[in-house]
Amino acid sequence: MTIDPTSAAPASNPLANALCAPLASRGGPLLHLEDGSSRTGAEVDGETRRIAAALRAAGVEPGDRVAAQVEKSPAALSLYLACLRLGAIYLPLNPAYTDVEIAYFVEDAEPAALVCDPRRAAGLSAVAGGATIFEMDADGRGPLTAGGAAFDAITPRSPDDVATILYTSGTTGRAKGAMLSHGNLLANAETLRACWRFTAEDVLLHALPLFHAHGLYVAANVSLLAGAQMIFLPKFELESLLAALPRATALMGVPTFYTRLLADPRLSRETAGHLRVAISGSAPLFASTWEAFKARTGLEILERYGMTETSMNASNPYEGARKPGTVGPPLPGVEARVVDADSGAPLPVGEAGALEVRGPNVFKGYWRMPAKTASEFREDGFFITGDLAQVDADGYLTIVGRAKDLVISGGYNVYPKEVEDALDALEGVAESAVYGAPHPDFGEGVVAEIVRDVGSAAAPSETEIIAAIRERLAAYKTPKRVFFTDALPRNAMGKVQKKLLRERRADLFVETGDRA
Numbered sequence: 001m002t003i004d005p006t007s008a009a010p011a012s013n014p015l016a017n018a019l020c021a022p023l024a025s026r027g028g029p030l031l032h033l034e035d036g037s038s039r040t041g042a043e044v045d046g047e048t049r050r051i052a053a054a055l056r057a058a059g060v061e062p063g064d065r066v067a068a069q070v071e072k073s074p075a076a077l078s079l080y081l082a083c084l085r086l087g088a089i090y091l092p093l094n095p096a097y098t099d100v101e102i103a104y105f106v107e108d109a110e111p112a113a114l115v116c117d118p119r120r121a122a123g124l125s126a127v128a129g130g131a132t133i134f135e136m137d138a139d140g141r142g143p144l145t146a147g148g149a150a151f152d153a154i155t156p157r158s159p160d161d162v163a164t165i166l167y168t169s170g171t172t173g174r175a176k177g178a179m180l181s182h183g184n185l186l187a188n189a190e191t192l193r194a195c196w197r198f199t200a201e202d203v204l205l206h207a208l209p210l211f212h213a214h215g216l217y218v219a220a221n222v223s224l225l226a227g228a229q230m231i232f233l234p235k236f237e238l239e240s241l242l243a244a245l246p247r248a249t250a251l252m253g254v255p256t257f258y259t260r261l262l263a264d265p266r267l268s269r270e271t272a273g274h275l276r277v278a279i280s281g282s283a284p285l286f287a288s289t290w291e292a293f294k295a296r297t298g299l300e301i302l303e304r305y306g307m308t309e310t311s312m313n314a315s316n317p318y319e320g321a322r323k324p325g326t327v328g329p330p331l332p333g334v335e336a337r338v339v340d341a342d343s344g345a346p347l348p349v350g351e352a353g354a355l356e357v358r359g360p361n362v363f364k365g366y367w368r369m370p371a372k373t374a375s376e377f378r379e380d381g382f383f384i385t386g387d388l389a390q391v392d393a394d395g396y397l398t399i400v401g402r403a404k405d406l407v408i409s410g411g412y413n414v415y416p417k418e419v420e421d422a423l424d425a426l427e428g429v430a431e432s433a434v435y436g437a438p439h440p441d442f443g444e445g446v447v448a449e450i451v452r453d454v455g456s457a458a459a460p461s462e463t464e465i466i467a468a469i470r471e472r473l474a475a476y477k478t479p480k481r482v483f484f485t486d487a488l489p490r491n492a493m494g495k496v497q498k499k500l501l502r503e504r505r506a507d508l509f510v511e512t513g514d515r516a
């Protein structure tokens, strides 16, 4: 099926029809849970309709935002599907975000409903604005799933209507809500399902969070579209993953999943023997990890490349050569080009430059930020990814770096500017520089260099600074180490030379073996 996300017709809600409608007749298992129980498609469908009815009864209208800061559970999946059915915009949020972080998202997105863990409800009620708060615990219990009426309709939505908003931070430190349309999500899921050969015979090992593009747009959408089953683990936990692996036909993970699996001697041809495909993305996968995984399991990891704004853009082939270190050719229907960042002129094969993409997968823009949106697109509709890439003679892309100041830690994006702003606001800090140092587990670990404010009586220690930041920002954004320096290294233009800092601390985590 080819979806044209710009077409205004026909208002039938193709995404909900593709993902939700088939569930009612699925009497077999859809989700296999850690405790050995399972949920049939029909059960998930029933829960979806109940949640949709409860949201509707609370006044949630099509186009309204439903923010959710909930633990991963079958009900969290149903909540997403309920929003699609209702025509509401689903806005998932990492449970690791602090109340301070949530306050910004709520103020910006003005959701009609905020679904959260009961333990967070009191704190969040202070920042919820006009949103109705619904509690949902880690087992999915709460007023939305308690029973009652069912919303059986599927609200008409055109492919151009917004289905989800996922916040991604930015180089300015201000998070932006990336709006993905129904057409965007369906087109990408359909392409991936076909490229990766997902069918109703598949059992996907789903250990990713459900609040990011990887776990939601890729893992969940593709499985639902294919009618596949999912082993639905609440999070990555090595023991559970190894226990479930022999039952899975497919695995999707960030590179940390693969390095952690490889560090365990139980990963073998036998334990991974049922897998037909192991997919990696969200951060660079080292060729050495690819080789080691192949040597141990016989499987060639299929690496693909995407981002929140675009879902998936490129993938190594299912059939044909998978080249370690590359992310494969652009997906069918996606155009990718490598250009000179300043002139926009296309670069020849083998030359590294700015990567730009265009296709039915590319998002509608940033929520209420038309100027920011416009500045990230070229006139001919190509989106400037902020990644640096080169293309080889076979058309395979390699991501060689980032034009944007970004750290990717265990697959989570950390924008240094956001952390630097939080550091600079602390008493006793004159200025700071945040960057990523190589980390054996997370790929990159967040590190801060601080210049103390000599005019201030406060002289916070490393531990105090880490504790103060942790109150404001999620743990994965909080620097794992803080160093003090008299001056930050700057170039002639006055720009902090983060490359130099990274090089200086290249052995920081590697030497100490520090994982936390």
Ligand code: MLC
Pocket (backbone or CB within 6 Å): 207, 208, 209, 212, 213, 214, 215, 235, 236, 254, 256, 257, 281, 282, 283, 305, 306, 307, 308, 409, 410, 411, 412, 442, 475, 476, 477, 515, 516
């Ligand atoms: C957890 N911590 C992290 C971290 N995850 N620190 C840095 N980076 C991370 N990614 C913190 C914890 O809060 C804890 O801090 C300490 O580090 C140790 O935690 P852990 O027990 O080792 O972490 P764990 O819970 O096992 O989580 C690690 C992980 C997880 C890699 C499994 O981060 C994860 O699931 N990452 C996937 C992220 C993802 O889905 N990205 C996709 C984005 S979409 P403390 O202080 O509490 O002790 C995208 C587009 C695309 O990028 O292309 O897919």
Ligand code: AMP
Pocket (backbone or CB within 6 Å): 168, 213, 280, 281, 282, 283, 284, 285, 303, 304, 305, 306, 307, 308, 309, 327, 385, 386, 387, 399, 402, 408, 411, 412, 413
């Ligand atoms: P996010 O904003 O969380 O969606 O992160 C998207 C970013 O992750 C991209 O812009 C890339 O920098 C990075 N990324 C995703 N997949 C890969 C990959 N396979 N290799 C290298 N970087 C990747």
